[in-house]
Amino acid sequence: MSNVLGEEKQVALDDDLELVGLCQKGExxxxxxxxxxxxxxxxxxxxxxxxxxxxxxxxxQDAFLSAHKSIRKFRGEAKFSTxxxxxxxxLSKNRMKQMKTRWQREGVSIDDPIETEEGQIRRDPPSPExxxxxxxxxxxxxxxxxxCINSLEDEYREVLILRDIQGxxxxxxxxxxxxxxxxxxxxxxRARDTLKDRxxxxxxxx
Amino acid sequence: MECKHIQERLPAYxxxxxxxxxxKAIEQHLSSxxxxxxxxHDLKKTDELIKKLPEVEPPAWMTQKIMARVxxxxxxxxxxxxxxxxxxxxxxxxEVFATLLIAVAAVYVFKAVEPQMRPVxxxxxPEQGAAKNESAEPFPGVSTDVRAPASKLSVQRPTGPAEKKxxxxxxxxxxxxxxxxxxxxxxxxxxxxxxxxxxAPYDELRSQPVSAGKREALPDRAERPGRTTPSPGQEILPPxxxxxxxxxRQQESVAxxxxxxxxxxxxxxxxxxxxxxxxxxxxRQSGITILVRDLGAASKEIQRLLGRLGAQRVVQESLQxxxxxxxxxxxxxxxxxxxxxxxxxxxxxxSGHTDISQGEIARxxxxxxxxx
Numbered sequence: 001m002s003n004v005l006g007e008e009k010q011v012a013l014d015d016d017l018e019l020v021g022l023c024q025k026g027e028x029x030x031x032x033x034x035x036x037x038x039x040x041x042x043x044x045x046x047x048x049x050x051x052x053x054x055x056x057x058x059x060x061q062d063a064f065l066s067a068h069k070s071i072r073k074f075r076g077e078a079k080f081s082t083x084x085x086x087x088x089x090x091l092s093k094n095r096m097k098q099m100k101t102r103w104q105r106e107g108v109s110i111d112d113p114i115e116t117e118e119g120q121i122r123r124d125p126p127s128p129e130x131x132x133x134x135x136x137x138x139x140x141x142x143x144x145x146x147x148c149i150n151s152l153e154d155e156y157r158e159v160l161i162l163r164d165i166q167g168x169x170x171x172x173x174x175x176x177x178x179x180x181x182x183x184x185x186x187x188x189x190r191a192r193d194t195l196k197d198r199x200x201x202x203x204x205x206x
Numbered sequence: 207m208e209c210k211h212i213q214e215r216l217p218a219y220x221x222x223x224x225x226x227x228x229x230k231a232i233e234q235h236l237s238s239x240x241x242x243x244x245x246x247h248d249l250k251k252t253d254e255l256i257k258k259l260p261e262v263e264p265p266a267w268m269t270q271k272i273m274a275r276v277x278x279x280x281x282x283x284x285x286x287x288x289x290x291x292x293x294x295x296x297x298x299x300x301e302v303f304a305t306l307l308i309a310v311a312a313v314y315v316f317k318a319v320e321p322q323m324r325p326v327x328x329x330x331x332p333e334q335g336a337a338k339n340e341s342a343e344p345f346p347g348v349s350t351d352v353r354a355p356a357s358k359l360s361v362q363r364p365t366g367p368a369e370k371k372x373x374x375x376x377x378x379x380x381x382x383x384x385x386x387x388x389x390x391x392x393x394x395x396x397x398x399x400x401x402x403x404x405x406a407p408y409d410e411l412r413s414q415p416v417s418a419g420k421r422e423a424l425p426d427r428a429e430r431p432g433r434t435t436p437s438p439g440q441e442i443l444p445p446x447x448x449x450x451x452x453x454x455r456q457q458e459s460v461a462x463x464x465x466x467x468x469x470x471x472x473x474x475x476x477x478x479x480x481x482x483x484x485x486x487x488x489x490r491q492s493g494i495t496i497l498v499r500d501l502g503a504a505s506k507e508i509q510r511l512l513g514r515l516g517a518q519r520v521v522q523e524s525l526q527x528x529x530x531x532x533x534x535x536x537x538x539x540x541x542x543x544x545x546x547x548x549x550x551x552x553x554x555x556x557s558g559h560t561d562i563s564q565g566e567i568a569r570x571x572x573x574x575x576x577x578x
Contacts, residue, residue, distance in 0.1 A: 200248060
């Protein structure tokens, strides 16, 4: 899968550079093409980062706007998609912070995604049955997985999303997050292990 | 302890990020340890769960919304220059046209203002004034001095602070003259105050006994302001004012040619025989002062003389102890006039007519002063 994605990106790189060049000359249609091309992926990253669709949509808009503002500063050292992705991740993290402080201020609603310092998920004790997975609706499972992802710390969540959900290569993650390769891997492995534990806490046996 | 370490390494093991030795050790441990193989299973399951997470679709309006915001931002960002010139094919012609319009307007305004801005030499000033009068009034008539305002106008316009100083000085002199008049004659005081109040003193002038019955009819009131007040702030000399004061004003306005101040002051006095200060005449204007015993008879005689010599635009002005004639005369006749005046009284020529070429029209001013 990553191989396929890799090829796709290679092609995308060339296209993007051309479009980015036009954007830098002030071609709005070129930027529109870039928006069309990348919005889905960026929305998914933002959505997995935040766990809230509406907020993710806003973050993606802001990210594109910010990208357009500073497109002249883009020198092509990294791929455009990587550059854009780093903007989305940063804005998403900011949004998470805002939401967290708001929750802390306003108190937690039962409709809110599970926000834990390992608390809320733990409160749902593992059921004695071998596995709840089979009894749950698909959507519920997804919601809980998302909740577990959200419960991860930022640095684990971002690598996990980029690698395991978006299928980024290690190099791309390195470029996007501006952290060394070793750190990417150690964080990723740590993130998976933690997520596994959180999922076990939620679902009992996997 | 062993298990915990193994479980921590499991994700790396799954990604084949362990060296061969560690890999063998982990595999060995997994085969014998139930919880650790369970953990590996859980990891795989976790991975599956994550991968099963569906992708979300962006809302249909997303692109439009982003682009709308980008365009709005663009508009805001657009600099003043860009906004000024943006649709080049529309705005450039408009701007070119506007520039041309401004240029044309500027040239027009400059042309309209320029004649007044040109410094006018004293010599050409009276001519200008005369020309103006000619067009304004086709027939000669009695009038207060027209030259003074005319020349004053031409000099006052272009100058700056110097002119101001001069204006204040002349005002000062005038007020002094006024105070003198107070002492001398209450009637003339009235006349002066009327003049200062900018009420045309023509009635005063009319009522005054002007020597000859031959005198030309006075032009009507409506016509006068046009002639005698060519510029705002220009005052008409009161008829009762002293001739010396009059000539002083002229001289001041003509740019202080050659009369020392002391002489001027002396010339202000009523009894002063000949005001030397009034020698400062415009070059094309001959000034003649005649001291006579009988003012009325002399005036009649001079009127007759001027008529005989074909003088044009004869203006007679009656002052308290004097009659002032101004007229336009053929240059070659001036000499003749000068000779003819000699029997009338004590003639003093104040400014020469030597530089007036033949055939030219010259203005002459004859001050007839009664001598006790």
